[in-house]
Amino acid sequence: xxxxxxxxxxxxxxxxxxxxxxxxxxxxxxxxxxxxxxxxxxxxxxxxxxxxxxxxxxxxxxxxxxxxxxxxxxxxxxxxxxxxxxxxxxxxxxxxxxxxxxxxxxxxxxxxxxxxxxxxxxxxxxxxxxxxxxxxxxxxxxxxxxxxxxxxxxxxxxxxxxxxxxxxxxxxxxxxxxxxxxxxxxxxxxxxxxxxxxxxxxxxxxxxxxxxxxxxxxxxxxxxxxxxxxxxxxxxxxxxxxxxxxxxxxxxxxxxxxxxxxxxxxxxxxxxxxxxxxxxxxxxxxxxxxxxxxxxxxxxxxxxxxxxxxxxxxxxxxxxxxxxxxxxxxxxxxxxxxxxxxxxxxxxxxxxxxxxxxxxxxxxxxxxxxxxxxxxxxxxxxxxxxxxxxxxxxxxxxxxxxxxxxxxxxxxxxxxxxxxxxxxxxxxxxxxxxxx
Amino acid sequence: xxxxxxxxxxxxxxxxxxxxxxxxxxxxxxxxxxxxxxxxxxxxxxxxxxxxxxxxxxxxxxxxxxxxxxxxxxxxxxxxxxxxxxxxxxxxxxxxxxxxxxxxxxxxxxxxxxxxxxxxxxxxxxxxxxxxxxxxxxxxxxxxxxxxxxxxxxxxxxxxxxxxxxxxxxxxxxxxxxxxxxxxxxxxxxxxxxxxxxxxxxxxxxxxxxxxxxxxxxxxxxxxxxxxxxxxxxxxxxxxxxxxxxxxxxxxxxxxx
Numbered sequence: 019x020x021x022x023x024x025x026x027x028x029x030x031x032x033x034x035x036x037x038x039x040x041x042x043x044x045x046x047x048x049x050x051x052x053x054x055x056x057x058x059x060x061x062x063x064x065x066x067x068x069x070x071x072x073x074x075x076x077x078x079x080x081x082x083x084x085x086x087x088x089x090x091x092x093x094x095x096x097x098x099x100x101x102x103x104x105x106x107x108x109x110x111x112x113x114x115x116x117x118x119x120x121x122x123x124x125x126x127x128x129x130x131x132x133x134x135x136x137x138x139x140x141x142x143x144x145x146x147x148x149x150x151x152x153x154x155x156x157x158x159x160x161x162x163x164x165x166x167x168x169x170x171x172x173x174x175x176x177x178x179x180x181x182x183x184x185x186x187x188x189x190x191x192x193x194x195x196x197x198x199x200x201x202x203x204x205x206x207x208x209x210x211x212x213x214x215x216x217x218x219x220x221x222x223x224x225x226x227x228x229x230x231x232x233x234x235x236x237x238x239x240x241x242x243x244x245x246x247x248x249x250x251x252x253x254x255x256x257x258x259x260x261x262x263x264x265x266x267x268x269x270x271x272x273x274x275x276x277x278x279x280x281x282x283x284x285x286x287x288x289x290x291x292x293x294x295x296x297x298x299x300x301x302x303x304x305x306x307x308x309x310x311x312x313x314x315x316x317x318x319x320x321x322x323x324x325x326x327x328x329x330x331x332x333x334x335x336x337x338x339x340x341x342x343x344x345x346x347x348x349x350x351x352x353x354x355x356x357x358x359x360x361x362x363x364x365x366x367x368x369x370x371x372x373x374x375x376x377x378x379x380x381x382x383x384x385x386x387x388x389x390x391x392x393x394x395x396x397x398x399x400x401x402x403x404x405x406x407x408x409x410x411x412x413x414x415x416x417x418x419x420x421x422x423x424x425x426x427x428x429x430x431x432x433x434x435x436x437x438x439x440x441x442x443x444x445x446x447x448x449x450x451x452x453x454x
Numbered sequence: 455x456x457x458x459x460x461x462x463x464x465x466x467x468x469x470x471x472x473x474x475x476x477x478x479x480x481x482x483x484x485x486x487x488x489x490x491x492x493x494x495x496x497x498x499x500x501x502x503x504x505x506x507x508x509x510x511x512x513x514x515x516x517x518x519x520x521x522x523x524x525x526x527x528x529x530x531x532x533x534x535x536x537x538x539x540x541x542x543x544x545x546x547x548x549x550x551x552x553x554x555x556x557x558x559x560x561x562x563x564x565x566x567x568x569x570x571x572x573x574x575x576x577x578x579x580x581x582x583x584x585x586x587x588x589x590x591x592x593x594x595x596x597x598x599x600x601x602x603x604x605x606x607x608x609x610x611x612x613x614x615x616x617x618x619x620x621x622x623x624x625x626x627x628x629x630x631x632x633x634x635x636x637x638x639x640x641x642x643x644x645x646x647x648x649x650x651x652x653x654x655x656x657x658x659x660x661x662x663x664x665x666x667x668x669x670x671x672x673x674x675x676x677x678x679x680x681x682x683x684x685x686x687x688x689x690x691x692x693x694x695x696x697x698x699x700x701x702x703x704x705x706x707x708x709x710x711x
Contacts, residue, residue, distance in 0.1 A: 408532065
């Protein structure tokens with residue numbers, strides 16, 4: 019088997035094409051990748067993670083040359099928006115839809131109303147001048163995977179909502195991986211201008227094959243702007259996902275970020291939410307459900323840099339069969355962030371004896387005038403809840419299903435882009451098993 | 455005609471013996487009140503009949519129309535026609551009354567009536583003065599004691615059990631709510647419901663007429679009689695009834711209290 023640096027090589031990165039500035043950016047990252055090493059679980063950020071077992075050399079990057087080039091390979095015809103199946107239905111009415119398949123852009127549609135409102139959907143591979151927004155939030159990659167995304171991202175996409183604009187419907191970006199052993203590195207940049215309001219859904223979908231997805235999203239929420247951002251992870255059972263979302267929120271801006279994660283054999287989501295301007299707010303929610311031998315891994319950072327900033331985090335998950343979940347969250351309050359109000363709650367329901375769940379809250383506070391609270395609970399279904407329902411004549415299996423659905427109800431209602439999130443009740447039901 | 459026959463019931467709570475042989479016979483349409491001081495075993499009786507974890511029957515039987523409840527799971531007991539209205543109804547986050555009652559009626563094959571569980575629930579809610587908004591909320595979560603008790607009565611009305619065990623149904627209820635709940639229970643008894651009402655005040659018996667009153671002291675029923683027994687109790691208090699049986703004294707001495 020060829021080694022990693024031959025597969026994910028500088029030459030490959032250089033051959034991905036596009037404007038000079040983008041090529042240069044990829045080449046530099048690919049050079050840095052040559053000497054980089056896989057993180058180890060002895061690092062705090064990767065504690066409890068099986069990252070060191072990852073065999074990156076078993077994957078290969080998307081063929082260069084765009085969707086048409088890919089079609090000549092063994093990928094078959096490129097997927098279009100029509101191939102998203104139930105996901106397309108669940109997305110309902112949209113302002114715009116961007117679809118990539120196996121790392122290549124296969125469709126970008128925008129409604130005339132959204133275009134008139136000023137929404138722009140820009141594949142950065144077509145921008146001849148450097149676009150500062152790429153790397154604007156994440157000026158340096160957070161880890162090896164961020165570096166790989168910088169180096170091997172085929173089609174970075176930018177969504178721009180200009181100052182004052184309000185979109186009636188969500189924008190959806192869907193990244194599909196179809197080909198066995200493929201690695202994709204989707205990159206999305208969302209810029210929401212002063213006072214603008216938008217909803218964005220970023221979905222990652224794969225079939226049955228062993229694939230690797232390493233997405234990076236950068237969210238730039240301007241002053242008094244509001245962004246609702248929903249990250250949907252619906253990878254197949256053999257897929258590995260290592261996802262990072264980095265956000266910065268300016269003065270009086272409001273970011274509502276939600277994660278829904280159900281797929282993957284190992285799936286990690288890291289979210290960095292930086293409240294950079296006075297009065298900025300970051301609400302973060304996640305619902306996740308692991309079964310079989312899945313490992314779901316979440317790392318969150320609530321970074322309060324400015325005064326009077328608020329963050330409120332609620333991550334709720336369940337694990338059954340032999341699944342594992344990891345939650346590690348840090349609230350960081352900088353010296354200037356007086357008047358910070360930060361909350362972090364993680365609840366995990368253990369639905370079998372063989373599951374494993376870790377929940378690790380951390381605080382790092384450099385200002386005295388703050389309110390920070392964290393809470394975590396990890397445990398099985400409450401016997402009293404079970405007894406109450408059964409003593410009303412509810413069959414035991416139905417009682418358990420109701421309790422698990424009920425456990426997720428609060429967070430499901432908190433998730434952004436409710437038109438899409440409402441469908442997650444179905445997802446929970448499917449994971450628990452059929453109703454009798 | 456349904457009947458609940460409890461014979462020689464002994465039970466432990468959290469491993470400690472609490473009930474030392476309880477006998478009761480409740481026939482359809484009757485209201486029995488079990489009264490006693492705190493810690494006498496009233497709630498243990500309620501919970502062991504319903505099959506709550508942590509409560510174990512160590513001897514005796516509890517036959518509901520010939521089936522021994524003690525051999526059944528809590529769900530099977532409920533489907534056999536037993537209902538427990540709890541003293542402290544459990545808060546179950548994210549699960550509302552319609553979810554619960556719909557699932558129970560479906561399991562009983564009773565969900566196909568006109569309008570289904572939702573219609574049944576809203577009709578009964580109106581009769582009991584339960585605001586419709588409460589039906590949408592998670593059961594018992596952030597409700598006042600009175601709202602919780604009305605919710606228990608509402609479930610009783612919808613589920614139509616054969617025998618209802620009411621554990622301190624009067625606590626937390628204001629006078630008007632207590633009357634509404636008592637009226638609804640009396641209607642159910644005229645349709646054949648048998649009631650075992652557990653209380654330590656005679657207040658409940660002012661609004662819910664009891665056919666039989668039992669006094670429970672230290673895990674035993676020490677006296678049974680008609681409604682007049684409650685009046686007598688009002689005069690004497692429980693102390694006058696607290697005459698431990700010689701055998702129990704021996705046991706207690708033996709355990710070197």
